[in-house]
Amino acid sequence: xxxxxxxxxxxxxxxxLPHSRALGLQxxxxxxxxxxxxxxxxxxxxxxxxxxxxxxxxxxxLIDSACGAAVLTHPEAPRGTATIDFRMDYxxxxxxxxxxxxxxxxxxxxxxxxFVRATAFDDDxxxxxxxxxxTWTVERGE
Numbered sequence: 001x002x003x004x005x006x007x008x009x010x011x012x013x014x015x016x017l018p019h020s021r022a023l024g025l026q027x028x029x030x031x032x033x034x035x036x037x038x039x040x041x042x043x044x045x046x047x048x049x050x051x052x053x054x055x056x057x058x059x060x061x062l063i064d065s066a067c068g069a070a071v072l073t074h075p076e077a078p079r080g081t082a083t084i085d086f087r088m089d090y091x092x093x094x095x096x097x098x099x100x101x102x103x104x105x106x107x108x109x110x111x112x113x114x115f116v117r118a119t120a121f122d123d124d125x126x127x128x129x130x131x132x133x134x135t136w137t138v139e140r141g142e
């Protein structure tokens with residue numbers, strides 16, 4: 001599902017965050033409790049000049065941002081959120097020159113905590129670059 005309102009909100013959020021702008025993050029799709037963000041290949045983000053592989057910190061920031069967007073688009077729509085816990089497993093290096101895509105799903109939400117899982121991949125969608133699980137705060141409106 002690609003809700004235009006969710007798309008506009010997620011895009012607006014990314015443009016307000018300096019690290020999102022610096023990484024060139026973009027919103028590809030959002031829906032009820034899901035978000036897909038991507039980051040184009042950029043030589044400024046390379047962690048190993050010999051191989052041209054993007055630094056793991058940039059991949060981590062991409063996935064973390066996708067997780068936050070998934071929480072904010074949950075049908076119970078928290079007013080605000082922040083990462084409580086984030087665990088990421090790197091499966092392999094992203095292929096130099098390729099866009100990295102992160103898809104996140106907020107699969108459960110309680111009164112105070114949202115639970116999210118995410119996967120990042122490049123052109124080879126059968127072989128993930130990384131997977132993550134995270135918990136996020138849920139700030140309710142008054």
